[in-house]
Amino acid sequence: MAALVWLVAGILLAAAEALSGDFVLLMLAGGALGAAGISAVAGDAYLVQAAVFAVVSVALVAGVRPPLKRRALRGPDLAVNVAALVGREAEVLELTSSDAGQVKLSGEVWTARSASSADVFDPGQIVRVVQIDGATAVVGREI
Structure with missing residues (x-):
């Protein structure tokens, strides 16, 4: 009982x-x-x-x-703001080197530079965002 x-x-x-x-x-x-x-x-x-x-x-x-x-x-681990842009694809608009360039990222035009001084990207190429440094997208080769 x-x-x-x-x-x-x-x-x-x-x-x-x-x-x-x-x-x-x-x-x-x-x-x-x-x-x-x-x-x-x-x-x-x-x-x-x-x-x-x-x-x-x-x-x-x-x-x-x-x-x-x-x-x-604990909430879900969601990337927000610029952290959400890392890893995304971007289209090169202007010749992009380790010094300067421009990409179209998420529908917006961003100043950009390549992550490696050896990489130079031509307009029309698709690149991957490696990091965001202030208002500059640091990009690398598309995998």
């Missing part, structure tokens, strides 16, 4: 977690399920059940909850 009570408590705590979203109730649900398992094996040893509930709950709150919460709160 006690195992059923712990099992129902675990399920209710896990369901309540959907409303809170803080992962504490889910950790308590894990403790309740652990106590249900001990209750099924050890019978009506209420002190043992309570001890297992407390130990498992504290262990889950201290050990599992922090990384789980960090993972849940």
Whole structure:
């Protein structure tokens, strides 16, 4: 009977977690399920059940909850602003060398220079943006 009570408590705590979203109730649900398992094996040893509930709950709150919460709160790793332009293709508009040039990147005209002093790109060539240095696109050979 006690195992059923712990099992129902675990399920209710896990369901309540959907409303809170803080992962504490889910950790308590894990403790309740652990106590249900001990209750099924050890019978009506209420002190043992309570001890297992407390130990498992504290262990889950201290050990599992922090990384789980960090993972849940971390947003997607999206490149924004100029960082989103790195790796994109650009079309050379003016002869581009390590000194100067122009490319069309994402529909806009950018000043550009080649990443390597040995590379010179002719108009019409497709290049890849290696980095953005201020308002200059540093470009390299298309792979």
